Amino acid sequence: MKSKIGILGSGVVAQALASGFLKHGFEVMIGTRDVTKLDEWKAAAGAKAKVGSFYDAAGFGDIVVLSVSGLAAEEVLKIAGINNFDGKTVIDTTNPIAAEPPVNGVLKYFTNLDESLMEKLQKVAFHGNFVKAFNSIGSAFMVNPSFPEGKPSMFICGNSDAAKEEVKEILDIFGWDVADMGKVEAARAIEPLAMLWCIPGFLNNQWTHAFKLLKL
Secondary structure (H helix, E strand, O other): OOOOEEEEEOOOOHHHHHHHHHHOOOOOEEEOOOOOHHHHHHHOOOOOOOOOOOOHHHHHHHHHOOOHHHHHHHHHHHOOHHHHHHOOOOOOOOOEEEOOOOOOEOOOEHHHHHHOOOHHHHOOOOOOHHHHEEOOOOHHHHOOOOOOOOOEEEEEOOOOOOHHHHHHHHHOOOOOOOEEEOHHHHHHHHHHHHHHHEEEEHHHOOOOOOOOOOOO
């Protein structure tokens, strides 16, 4: 398996995933606009942890994780250098969350059901192999989640079967049951799962749940 992971973003999701990859023996570089704000994280993370610019991280990673605000995602891809994604698996964790507040616990999205954010991003970095993952669970449960009912389901999609196989290997290491929903258009259904996941949190402050796809 490819061992170098470039993570674009420095928020709680990016840091949770970065720590998870480090825990499982990967080398990680987090890309951010301000490298100084990750000094504490880097000091605690160890020798396999690096911090650089978006461009540095995209170039470093054999696999790249996009973990920024959906509103900033397209800009970050361009800053990171579109050619840096050529032929690489790009794990897209983003959601198209609008700037407006939730309504009765329901997030507002700036996309519609005819085109997902991942479809837009795939068109920007069209030689990268985007795979949607990690968008419908809280950061506390992204790596080796523990639920009494067993492994929760991670819904993924993307046009490249080879890229999805790489992501499936990572998700298996991270303790997930993978539900492959097909090509990039399936992100139109997967991205709204984040809206559903957040409703109990916004309404009742319940954030300790995950989705499970049951099969006969």
